[in-house]
Amino acid sequence: MKNATEVLHAIPADPLTGAISVPIYQTATFVQEAPGVHKGFDYARSNNPTRKVLEELIAELENVDRGFAFASGLAAIDAVLKLLHSGDEILAVDDIYGGSFRLFEKVYDHFGIRVKYVDTADLYAVQHAIGYHTKYIWVESPTNPTLKVSDIAALADIAHAHNALLVVDNTFASPIAQQPHSLGADIVLHSATKYLAGHSDLIAGLVTVADPALSDALYFIQNASGGILAPFDAWLTIRGIETLHLRLKKQSENALAVAQFLQLHPAVRSVHYPGLPEHPNHAIAKKQQKYFGGVLSFDLKIDESILAEKVCAHTRLFKCAESLGGVKSLLCHPAGMTHKSVPQEKRHASGISDSLIRLSCGIEETDDLLRDIDLAITYAISAINVQTV
Numbered sequence: 001m002k003n004a005t006e007v008l009h010a011i012p013a014d015p016l017t018g019a020i021s022v023p024i025y026q027t028a029t030f031v032q033e034a035p036g037v038h039k040g041f042d043y044a045r046s047n048n049p050t051r052k053v054l055e056e057l058i059a060e061l062e063n064v065d066r067g068f069a070f071a072s073g074l075a076a077i078d079a080v081l082k083l084l085h086s087g088d089e090i091l092a093v094d095d096i097y098g099g100s101f102r103l104f105e106k107v108y109d110h111f112g113i114r115v116k117y118v119d120t121a122d123l124y125a126v127q128h129a130i131g132y133h134t135k136y137i138w139v140e141s142p143t144n145p146t147l148k149v150s151d152i153a154a155l156a157d158i159a160h161a162h163n164a165l166l167v168v169d170n171t172f173a174s175p176i177a178q179q180p181h182s183l184g185a186d187i188v189l190h191s192a193t194k195y196l197a198g199h200s201d202l203i204a205g206l207v208t209v210a211d212p213a214l215s216d217a218l219y220f221i222q223n224a225s226g227g228i229l230a231p232f233d234a235w236l237t238i239r240g241i242e243t244l245h246l247r248l249k250k251q252s253e254n255a256l257a258v259a260q261f262l263q264l265h266p267a268v269r270s271v272h273y274p275g276l277p278e279h280p281n282h283a284i285a286k287k288q289q290k291y292f293g294g295v296l297s298f299d300l301k302i303d304e305s306i307l308a309e310k311v312c313a314h315t316r317l318f319k320c321a322e323s324l325g326g327v328k329s330l331l332c333h334p335a336g337m338t339h340k341s342v343p344q345e346k347r348h349a350s351g352i353s354d355s356l357i358r359l360s361c362g363i364e365e366t367d368d369l370l371r372d373i374d375l376a377i378t379y380a381i382s383a384i385n386v387q388t389v
């Protein structure tokens, strides 16, 4: 894992002017001295100097040679899916992000890509489900929103033994907490909207690839389909990455404190946070992650949407909004928001109850966050007039 010094100094000063902040090359095209004679850039969909710095930076942070920047996390996922062919199969983690599920089921299904869902924390289940047509094992670790952790190195071994690739959505960890390529993953992707950019002010996606031939294939798709990241958003993402270490450390401290507080709360049934020793995958999380991250989720004892909705509506600091990983704390009700597109039956089967609330801790003072969530739960319970204990 790169330390703070290494991350900061992996961002180069501008070779042309010495500017310490990477310039924003807001241009569509580049003047050529003669047809085909240019300085490495011909058209900004194909390449752009600001985007190139971000792509080289994410490759450096994930310890591979090449990275690619897209207009959103889902555009990044879409590009990775375009490497497949009709008839190919994906074995995906069962509580996958709702947007990925929707893309698999409502778009790629039409093109003959089939997805089987499995608990990837259960290696036996993965061994059992993988088949001849499986081309990707697709895992998020930790997952969204139940914070399940899978053994990335073991999944890479299973994938490779079956001529499949391991794709890791590393959004919930970030490259300074977890480096899936070093554990054997072939493709790593991020919704850079979250921790990497870090300020809830843009949408972006990043992909890194270990194998040169696969990199060339992904570059071809990036250029051919054109879902690229704009220069200003690339610049903001680079700036966000400069403070990633400070933010993630504080966010992880806040999340652990909130998780420990909620564990003792009489209205709370269970708390999901890989940093808690009681978390079923704590040992593997500890082995493969440097930080446990700012996101946790919890179920209320009364398993009703209405109570969870009331909690979400009555926090003052945790703003009710989709997304996570930013400096300001957010919360959401996955069943009614991020995971609404997942059928209720599948949601329940993957542990997303109607009362589950996801918190994304920002960098506020810890005590302020504890008070905020405590007051909202107390208010919600009194508002619907129920006994919890």
Ligand code: PLP
Pocket: 072, 073, 074, 075, 097, 099, 140, 144, 169, 171, 172, 190, 191, 192, 193, 203, 204, 205, 323
């Ligand atoms: N992957 C995960 C784990 C996510 O949580 C999200 C969005 O919440 C995405 C991918 C999609 O990213 P974006 O919203 O940047 O398109």
